[in-house]
Amino acid sequence: xxxxxxxxxxxxxxxxxxxxxxxxxxxxxxxxxxxxxxxxxxxxxxxxxxxxxxxxxxxxxxxxxxxxxxxxxxxxxxxxxxxxxxxxxxxxxxxxxxxxxxxxxxxxxxxxxxxxxxxxxxxxxxxxxxxxxxxxxxxxxxxxxxxxxxxxxxxxxxxxxxxxxxxxxxxxxxxxxxxxxxxxxxxxxxxxxxxxxxxxxxxxxxxxxxxxxxxxxxxxxxxxxxxxxxxxxxxxxxxxxxxxxxxxxx
Amino acid sequence: xxxxxxxxxxxxxxxxxxxxxxxxxxxxxxxxxxxxxxxxxxxxxxxxxxxxxxxxxxxxxxxxxxxxxxxxxxx
Numbered sequence: 001x002x003x004x005x006x007x008x009x010x011x012x013x014x015x016x017x018x019x020x021x022x023x024x025x026x027x028x029x030x031x032x033x034x035x036x037x038x039x040x041x042x043x044x045x046x047x048x049x050x051x052x053x054x055x056x057x058x059x060x061x062x063x064x065x066x067x068x069x070x071x072x073x074x075x076x077x078x079x080x081x082x083x084x085x086x087x088x089x090x091x092x093x094x095x096x097x098x099x100x101x102x103x104x105x106x107x108x109x110x111x112x113x114x115x116x117x118x119x120x121x122x123x124x125x126x127x128x129x130x131x132x133x134x135x136x137x138x139x140x141x142x143x144x145x146x147x148x149x150x151x152x153x154x155x156x157x158x159x160x161x162x163x164x165x166x167x168x169x170x171x172x173x174x175x176x177x178x179x180x181x182x183x184x185x186x187x188x189x190x191x192x193x194x195x196x197x198x199x200x201x202x203x204x205x206x207x208x209x210x211x212x213x214x215x216x217x218x219x220x221x222x223x224x225x226x227x228x229x230x231x232x233x234x235x236x237x238x239x240x241x242x243x244x245x246x247x248x249x250x
Numbered sequence: 251x252x253x254x255x256x257x258x259x260x261x262x263x264x265x266x267x268x269x270x271x272x273x274x275x276x277x278x279x280x281x282x283x284x285x286x287x288x289x290x291x292x293x294x295x296x297x298x299x300x301x302x303x304x305x306x307x308x309x310x311x312x313x314x315x316x317x318x319x320x321x322x323x324x325x
Contacts, residue, residue, distance in 0.1 A: 006323050176309040179316040186319060229305040236302065 005189040009113055009182070030117075033109045037098035045094075066094070073236055078243035085242055088128070092121060093235040100181060100227035104220065113181040115174060122174035125238050133245035144248040173237055180230045184223045191216050257321055264318040271311025278303045 013026035048063035056064055070090045074082050096112060103110025111117055133141040145162040146155060191212050198209035282300050286293035 175313065175316070179312045180309060183312045183315045183319065226305070226308075229301055233302060233305045233309075 005186045005193070008109075008185060008189060011114075029109045030111055030114065033099070033102060033111050034095075034117075037095055037102060037111065040098050040102070041094045069232075070235060073232075074239050074242075077236065077239040078246055081246055082239070082242055085128075089235060089238055089242070092125075092238060093231060096121070096177065096234050097228065097231035100231055101224070103181065103185070104224055104227060110181050110185060112177055113185060115178045118174040118178040119170070121234075122170040125173065125241055126170040129241050129245040132242075133248060136245070137248055141245070141248045144244055169241065173234070173241075177230050177234050180226055184219075184226055188216065188219055188223060191219060257325060261318040261321040264314050264321060267314025267317075268311040271308055271314070274307035274310070275304055278307055 012029045013024075014029060014032060015027040017025045017027055019025070044059075045063050048057075048059040051057060051060065053060060067090070070093050071083070071086060074086060074089055078085075099111040099117075102108055103113065130141075133144070137143075145159050145166065147158070147162075150158050194212035195209045195216065198205045198212065201208075278300065282293075282296070285296075
């Protein structure tokens with residue numbers, strides 16, 4: 001059997017930063033790849049918009065397409081008023097997208113394959129929705145838990161169901177992204193392990209290794225699709241949740 | 251029963267849930283194809299929703315795979 005497929009998710013300490021009591025704080029490979037994602041995003045967007053041509057160059061149209069994609073998603077699912085959240089939603093999208101796509105490259109670390117990262121992002125969205133919703137709508141925000149036109153005798157049950165579904169949002173929001181990344185990378189590693197295992201069996205084994213090698217290539221393509229899609233799904237769910245904060249009681 | 255054996259059995263059982271996700275994903279693409287062949291001109295506008303539905307349905311299969319992986323590697 002090839003190397004342990006979980007090994008790739010190990011956090012390694014690179015530079016020790018400071019020590020608080022018994023806890024040590026290190027600059028880890030996770031932090032390094034987070035910074036790499038942010039730097040890549042900044043380079044892409046700054047480099048693309050440096051020229052500002054009327055007829056966009058290829059790089060500029062990449063930046064314009066991502067901007068338009070997030071802007072139209074936010075506008076169509078949460079309304080024009082939600083555009084004040086655009087910087088937040090766009091940063092989330094670019095961070096998750098860059099982390100996922102960088103993670104596809106062999107020997108890199110996937111930041112979003114750790115639940116602590118995705119849970120932090122999802123909880124930020126969750127508390128943004130609660131705080132902005134209560135600040136903007138006051139107690140009307142809690143209309144969210146009682147849709148209009150519900151018979152009185154059904155109301156207590158509906159409130160409990162809606163409350164539970166609201167509270168489970170950050171869990172499903174974060175686990176969806178994290179589990180997709182984790183499972184995808186483990187599958188790639190396992191199928192890649194078959195290639196090595198077959199190849200070590202001599203000539204006939206090498207011929208047999210062609211099938212898992214082809215499967216690895218196909219799975220990498222699927223993982224690229226999943227990486228982009230999950231970043232988009234994370235963004236669209238954020239937009240839907242923000243819509244609840246802006247227009248409760250729908 | 252040997253706890254190690256029970257762990258592997260449980261991981262295998264957890265993967266049954268992925269069958270449900272397979273049915274869901276197949277349903278999404280099949281229904282899209284049915285709709286797209288009836289009205290091909292409307293199909294390109296719905297592709298984003300197609301992939302969104304695919305990703306949402308696939309996630310539930312991944313959840314059950316996650317349980318299997320937790321059983322194998324964490325417990």
